[in-house]
Amino acid sequence: MKFDLVHKDPLSKARAGSITTDHGVIETPIFMPVGTVASVKGVHQRELKNDINPDIILGNTYHLYLRPQTEILEKAGGLHKFMNWDRNILTDSGGYQVYSLSSNRKIKEEGVKFKSHIDGSYHFFSPENVMEIQRTIGADIIMAFDECTPYPCDYRYAKRSMHMTHRWLDRCIAHLDKLPFKYGYEQTFFPIVQGSTYKDLRQQSAEYIANVGAQGNAIGGLSVGEPAEEMYAMTEVVTAILPEDKPRYLMGVGTPVNILENIALGIDMFDCVMPTRNARNGMLFTANGSINIKNKKWEADFSPIDEMGITFVDTEYSKAYLRHLFAANEYLGKQIATIHNLGFYMWLVREARERIIAGDFYQWKEKMVKQMSQRL
Numbered sequence: 210m211k212f213d214l215v216h217k218d219p220l221s222k223a224r225a226g227s228i229t230t231d232h233g234v235i236e237t238p239i240f241m242p243v244g245t246v247a248s249v250k251g252v253h254q255r256e257l258k259n260d261i262n263p264d265i266i267l268g269n270t271y272h273l274y275l276r277p278q279t280e281i282l283e284k285a286g287g288l289h290k291f292m293n294w295d296r297n298i299l300t301d302s303g304g305y306q307v308y309s310l311s312s313n314r315k316i317k318e319e320g321v322k323f324k325s326h327i328d329g330s331y332h333f334f335s336p337e338n339v340m341e342i343q344r345t346i347g348a349d350i351i352m353a354f355d356e357c358t359p360y361p362c363d364y365r366y367a368k369r370s371m372h373m374t375h376r377w378l379d380r381c382i383a384h385l386d387k388l389p390f391k392y393g394y395e396q397t398f399f400p401i402v403q404g405s406t407y408k409d410l411r412q413q414s415a416e417y418i419a420n421v422g423a424q425g426n427a428i429g430g431l432s433v434g435e436p437a438e439e440m441y442a443m444t445e446v447v448t449a450i451l452p453e454d455k456p457r458y459l460m461g462v463g464t465p466v467n468i469l470e471n472i473a474l475g476i477d478m479f480d481c482v483m484p485t486r487n488a489r490n491g492m493l494f495t496a497n498g499s500i501n502i503k504n505k506k507w508e509a510d511f512s513p514i515d516e517m518g519i520t521f522v523d524t525e526y527s528k529a530y531l532r533h534l535f536a537a538n539e540y541l542g543k544q545i546a547t548i549h550n551l552g553f554y555m556w557l558v559r560e561a562r563e564r565i566i567a568g569d570f571y572q573w574k575e576k577m578v579k580q581m582s583q584r585l
């Protein structure tokens with residue numbers, strides 16, 4: 210993997226860059242649509258390419274391991290082939306999903322024992338077997354097996370959890386070195402900074418991760434319920450220590466405002482379920498604020514969904530029609546809203562990149578943060 214920084218903003222830590230992998234170039238700042246079980250819910254790969262056009266999407270080790278299971282993915286020649294997606298894929302290591310999805314799980318030094326949310330069967334993730342699973346899935350960027358420290362937690366727990374994540378990181382690296390690439394293209398490993406919302410622990414963890422010298426670095430343990438100010442404060446502490454010439458991925462972030470604020474703090478990569486999950490609930494994000502399309506006020510509003518939208522749904526369908534589809538619980542409604550929201554998130558980070566290159570990102574960000582916070 211190669212990362213070229215093409216521009217830095219004069220009034221903030223925002224950067225514009227390009228990540229090059231064997232599956233193409235990723236222009237940063239980038240938003241990565243969540244494709245949990247080898248699909249961005251309700252969107253065809255062709256629509257994804259033509260209308261939303263992400264350089265990279267996310268896949269999930271926890272889900273893919275349970276279904277369709279790694280044996281099938283291996284026979285398919287990896288996830289790219291299996292889902293007919295020839296651009297970049299990043300997989301999370303499953304640690305977070307076990308913590309957030311599995312009913313009962315037991316975290317020990319060796320690894321995590323968990324119960325499948327699908328059929329109740331018991332499984333075990335360790336740094337070692339998760340590296341093997343991610344090699345088999347074949348994503349271009351793979352994540353360390355970490356413990357996403359729950360929030361809130363006391364200092365002692367956060368410290369112990371951080372040190373275990375560091376020991377697991379060492380085990381990931383030691384094991385990965387013995388596992389050759391399976392499908393003829395490179396896979397890049399990102400370690401993950403923890404430390405909860407304690408400044409000194411975040412500094413320690415950022416130093417430990419920076420020392421690994423990886424091609425990219427992630428910040429975990431945030432967007433887990435902490436106030437936005439805490440998220441920004443921890444991001445600031447960590448980006449001051451992580452190497453400037455490597456991409457930074459802030460996991461699970463966030464709202465449009467969170468994304469702009471963290472771009473200003475030096476973050477390059479984002480993922481979040483909000484655009485897709487909120488869409489299925491009728492919550493649309495726009496440059497002028499958010500719309501709850503189920504609201505009666507849109508019943509006879511025949512204006513386009515979003516005059517400034519970048520996808521075909523924004524101009525080809527009206528607010529009244531989309532509201533009707535939700536009222537009738539028509540599947541098409543969820544699909545239209547999902548394409549709109551993903552389109553908006555892609556527009557937001559692309560516009561941020563253009564502004565960083567043009568040199569007026571900071572002023573634009575200040576204006577957008579106010580404008581997007583309105584409720585329409």
Ligand SMILES: CNc1nc2c(CCc3ccc(C(F)(F)F)cc3)c3[nH]c(N)nc(=O)c3cc2[nH]1
Pocket residue numbers: 242243244245246267268269270300301302303304305352353355356357358401428429430431432433460461462480
């Ligand atoms: C929502 N907040 C949040 N999400 C977080 C995530 C998940 C990110 C993710 C990746 C891939 C998918 C996929 F389903 F699309 F594949 C879905 C979600 C974290 N992941 C790890 N490893 N460590 C963390 O410390 C961490 C903290 C996180 N805060």
